[in-house]
Each structure stands twice: as structure tokens, then as C-alpha cells.
Amino acid sequence: MPELPEVETVCRALRRLAMGADVTRIAHLREDYAAAGYELLPRFRPGAIGDVERRGKFFALHLSSGFTLLLHLGMSGRLLMMPSGDPGDGHTHARLELGGGRGSLHLRDPRRFGLFALFENGGLAEYPSWRNLGIDPFAMKPSMLAAMLEGRRKPVKNFLLDQRFIAGLGNIYADESLHRAKIHPGREAGSLGPAEIKRLCRGIREVLNAAIESGGTSTSDYRKLDGTLGSFQNVLRVYKRHGLPCPRCGTEVARTVFSARGTHFCPKCQV
DNA sequence: ATGATTTCCTGTAGGC
DNA sequence: TGCCTACAGGAAATCA
Numbered sequence: 001m002p003e004l005p006e007v008e009t010v011c012r013a014l015r016r017l018a019m020g021a022d023v024t025r026i027a028h029l030r031e032d033y034a035a036a037g038y039e040l041l042p043r044f045r046p047g048a049i050g051d052v053e054r055r056g057k058f059f060a061l062h063l064s065s066g067f068t069l070l071l072h073l074g075m076s077g078r079l080l081m082m083p084s085g086d087p088g089d090g091h092t093h094a095r096l097e098l099g100g101g102r103g104s105l106h107l108r109d110p111r112r113f114g115l116f117a118l119f120e121n122g123g124l125a126e127y128p129s130w131r132n133l134g135i136d137p138f139a140m141k142p143s144m145l146a147a148m149l150e151g152r153r154k155p156v157k158n159f160l161l162d163q164r165f166i167a168g169l170g171n172i173y174a175d176e177s178l179h180r181a182k183i184h185p186g187r188e189a190g191s192l193g194p195a196e197i198k199r200l201c202r203g204i205r206e207v208l209n210a211a212i213e214s215g216g217t218s219t220s221d222y223r224k225l226d227g228t229l230g231s232f233q234n235v236l237r238v239y240k241r242h243g244l245p246c247p248r249c250g251t252e253v254a255r256t257v258f259s260a261r262g263t264h265f266c267p268k269c270q271v
Numbered sequence: 272a273t274g275a276t277t278t279c280c281t282g283t284a285g286g287c
Numbered sequence: 288t289g290c291c292t293a294c295a296g297g298a299a300a301t302c303a
Contacts (some may be wrong), residue, residue, distance in 0.1 A: 001295090035296060035299095072297080076295095113297055161298095170296085261295090
């Protein structure tokens, strides 16, 4: 499922291929696939893509005409660069036509947990799930993580999934980060000591960087902008590897459930 | 206020 | 082989 590294991968490709291009037309093929801004569509005015911003797992495309397009891939969403004129399929919920023969951006999302929303004149800043996003994991210092963990009783796995604290981690990278930091996912968040907090901070940063280098994790639906697969699924250490040996100590990776999410960890080296 | 649970949705894996 | 059920999960809503 697309998390920070997947969104960042697509974002970088988008900057390369679409920045400066005009979004000439929005084909909104499924009107219930928008949590905000549907009423603005009739007023939409074409504009050049000036900046492609990523915060957490969101993309924001800022257009010169004053509109901002906000996208989230949910769990089965793909953003694909397609040739102009390609209609997409039954799961293609929106198409952004680009000027200058640059093609068309398709938002395809079978399970429809994603988001396509339109804002005008900075209205995005008021959008709750954007406004309430937590800190960027790359800018997170151990002291900042410590302050957020302080007094929290919930399992650290649940904490890592909450976008209001740290923006961009999902199930895959939460599990992988905890394994790198040698912390058991069920540990009470507020119980982590300074050394553990430091390891977690570093583990998060390192796994996200490595995954971006690999173009993201294609375990199921995720694809890059050009439709090809990322490769980080080949080097995962615990996620979906239950029953296989921990790459660090050889113990069988275990699986349990936290926060209604499958959680994978090494029962020996994560304490 | 905090944390836990439920809901949305559909393709796919697993069981019989 | 084919059918059916259960499961996967991001984030908002709801519940305790």
C-alpha cells in the first residue's frame, strides 16, 4: 500500500514529467470519489503545475490558476501517466489531461480508499486531514519523538500509524522501522527509553530512505508512475515474512494484530 | 482526552 | 476445479 516512499517515488517522477505542464481538463469519472471540492469542478480553470508537494502520503498539485489538487492513494490507488485519449478502465476515477502532448494522469483505485479533492485559493490549508498532519519523519529529532511518546499508553505500533504524530508511515514501514530499532510493536509508547527512541528515529529514517532508493514496495497494488514495480518488497526484513527467518538472528518471524493491522516482528530480537 | 473498535470497498487467497 | 468466505488496510467516525 502506498506509504511515504511510494508517494515520494511517484512525486519525483511527476515533477520530472508534469511540472510546468498545463492541466487542461479534469475528467471526474466517479463523483462520489471526492471528499472535498466537488462543487468547485464546474468552475475549474486550467493552469500550469507549478509545484508538486508531498506531505505524509498526500500529493498536492498547485496550479497557476489558483486551484490545488489533493490526491491520496489509499491502499489500492495508483497514479499513472497514460497517453492522451486512453479512457482508463472501470476503476479509473479521475483523469487529468495535460497540455503539450504530455499525456494524461489517471487516478485508478479499485478499493476506493483514496482521495481526489479540489481546493481554491489556499483552501487546502483548512482541510482537516492535511492541517492535522504530524511531523515529517526526515525532520524528526529524537527529542521531538520523545515529546510525542511521553505519557502515551497505546502500543508503539499504533502510535506509528497515527498520521497526526508522524506523517507518512503505514503498516509496512512501521513494522520495518520497529524491527530495525529492535523494539517490540506491542510496547507501550510512553515506555521507550532514550536509546530506543534514538534507534527508532534512525530506523524510520533509514528504512524510508532505502525504500525511496528502491522505488517503493510493490507487494500488491502499488505501481510507479509509469506502471512498473518498485523493488523494496525484495528486501523487507519482517513485513509479510511470518514463518521465515529473521535476517538478523534467524528466529521465525511472528505475526499478530495491533490496531486491526497485521503486525510482523521478530520475537527474539525485538524486545 | 485518549484509545479501541467499526466502517468503507473489492480483488485475492485460502479452505472445502 | 469451482465456489464461497475471510482477509487485506488508510483514515474517518463512532464507541467506551
